[in-house]
Amino acid sequence: MESETDIFYKELPKVELHAHLNGSVSVQTIEKVISRKPHLNIEQNMTAIGKGQRRTLDECFQVFKVIHQLVDSEEDILMVATDVIKEFAADGVKYLELRSTPREETKTGLTKKSYIETVIKAIQQCKIDGVDIDVRFLVAIDRRNGTEVAMETVKLAEEFMLSSDGLVVGLDLSGDPTVGHGKDLLPALQKAKNCGLKLSLHLSEVPTQQEETDLLLNLPPDRIGHGTFLHPEVGGSQSLVDKVRKNNIPLELCLTSNVKGQTVPSYSKHHFNYWYQLGHPSVICTDDKGVFSTDLSQEYQLAASTFGLSHEDVWKLSQQAIDCIFAPDDMIQQLKQKWVDMKPQVFK
Ligand SMILES: CC(C)=CCNc1ncnc2c1ncn2[C@@H]1O[C@H](COP(=O)(O)O)[C@@H](O)[C@H]1O
Numbered sequence: 278m279e280s281e282t283d284i285f286y287k288e289l290p291k292v293e294l295h296a297h298l299n300g301s302v303s304v305q306t307i308e309k310v311i312s313r314k315p316h317l318n319i320e321q322n323m324t325a326i327g328k329g330q331r332r333t334l335d336e337c338f339q340v341f342k343v344i345h346q347l348v349d350s351e352e353d354i355l356m357v358a359t360d361v362i363k364e365f366a367a368d369g370v371k372y373l374e375l376r377s378t379p380r381e382e383t384k385t386g387l388t389k390k391s392y393i394e395t396v397i398k399a400i401q402q403c404k405i406d407g408v409d410i411d412v413r414f415l416v417a418i419d420r421r422n423g424t425e426v427a428m429e430t431v432k433l434a435e436e437f438m439l440s441s442d443g444l445v446v447g448l449d450l451s452g453d454p455t456v457g458h459g460k461d462l463l464p465a466l467q468k469a470k471n472c473g474l475k476l477s478l479h480l481s482e483v484p485t486q487q488e489e490t491d492l493l494l495n496l497p498p499d500r501i502g503h504g505t506f507l508h509p510e511v512g513g514s515q516s517l518v519d520k521v522r523k524n525n526i527p528l529e530l531c532l533t534s535n536v537k538g539q540t541v542p543s544y545s546k547h548h549f550n551y552w553y554q555l556g557h558p559s560v561i562c563t564d565d566k567g568v569f570s571t572d573l574s575q576e577y578q579l580a581a582s583t584f585g586l587s588h589e590d591v592w593k594l595s596q597q598a599i600d601c602i603f604a605p606d607d608m609i610q611q612l613k614q615k616w617v618d619m620k621p622q623v624f625k
C-alpha cells in the first residue's frame with residue numbers, strides 16, 4: 278500500500294465489478310511466482326506502477342505481457358486467483374466479479390478450457406475455506422485477437438455458464454483499445470447476449486472511438502468499463518451520453534488506473550464527477566489493483582476526498598453498486614441484507 282487508508286473505507290462493505298485477474302496480482306504473490314521462475318530474470322518492479330508514477334497506455338500493456346510470462350500454468354493461475362480473492366476479501370469486498378482472458382500455453386499444457394476451470398476451482402476453494410466473499414467470473418475477450426477467437430471465447434463462456442453452477446455470469450471485452458475494431462466483434466457479442474451471458478464492455482477508454490462506441494451501445498451492453506470519452510466535454514457527444522442514460526447502463530469507474538495510464542489528466546478531472554452529478558449509476562472499481570498499486574478502499578477514499586463525498590454519500594455509492602451486479606436477484610437481496618446488518622458497525 279502506498280498510503281494509509283482510513284478505517285471507514287476498509288470496513289465499508291464493497292462490491293468490486295471491474296477487476297482483471299492478472300492485473301490484480303499483488304507484490305507478495307508476484308514475488309512467489311518470480312521465485313518459481315528465476316530463469317525469466319523478471320523483477321517485481323517490472324509489474325507494478327508505484328505512487329506518483331505514470332505510464333503511457335502502451336507501456337501499461339507491456340506490463341501485462343510480463344505478468345503473462347510469469348503466470349502461465351494451472352498451478353500459477355490457481356495460486357494467483359486464490360490470493361487475489363483473499364486480498365479483495367481482506368479489503369472488505371463482499372462481492373467480486375473477476376474477469377480474465379483464457380490463454381493457452383503449449384509448454385505447460387494449459388488450455389483455454391483448463392484456464393477457466395482453474396479460476397472456477399479457486400473460487401470454489403475460497404468458498405470451502407470460508408473466505409467471506411462471493412465471487413463470480415466474467416470470461417474476457419482480448420480485442421486484439423479478432424473475430425474468430427472472440428467467437429470461440431463466447432462458445433467457451435456459454436459452455437461454462439451452463440456447467441459452473443452459476444459462477445460464470447458474463448463476458449468482458451477488453452485489451453488495448455487502440456488495436457482492432459468493435460465491428461469485427463459485434464456478431465460474437467450479440468451471440469453472447471442472446472445466450473444469456475451478461476456483457477461488460479470497455480468503451481471509449483481512449484478518444485476517437487465514438488463510432489465504435491455508438492455501434493456497440495446498440496447491443497446494448499449491461500455495463501460499461503471506463504467510458505472516459507463518452508461525454509461532449511472530452512470529445513464524446515450528447516447522443517452517446519443519451520444512449521447510455523436511456524438504457525441506464527452502469528459505468529465501472531477506475532480512478533487510479535485512468536490517472537496512472539494517463540487517459541485522465543488528474544483525479545479532479547476524472548469523469549466520475551460528470552456521471553455522479555447526473556445521478557447515473559457509477560461503480561467505483563480498481564481495474565488492476567496489482568499493476569496500479571491500489572485497492573478498492575483506497576479508490577473509494579480517493580473519490581471521497583477528490584469530490585467532497587460524505588461518509589453517508591460513500592455508503593450510498595457502495596450500496597447502489599449492488600444493483601449493478603450480474604448475479605441473479607437472490608444474491609442482490611442477500612447483499613442488501615448484509616449492508617443493512619453491517620451499517621451500525623461501520624458508522625459506530
Ligand atoms: C493500460 C491500462 C491503463 C490498463 C487499464 N485498462 C485496461 N484496458 C483494457 N484492457 C485491460 C486493461 N487492464 C487490463 N486489461 C486486460 O486484462 C488483461 C490482463 O488480465 P487477464 O490476463 O485477462 O487476467 C490485459 O492483457 C488486458 O487484455
Ligand SMILES: [Zn+2]
Nearest residue numbers: 297451502564
Ligand atoms: Zn479494465
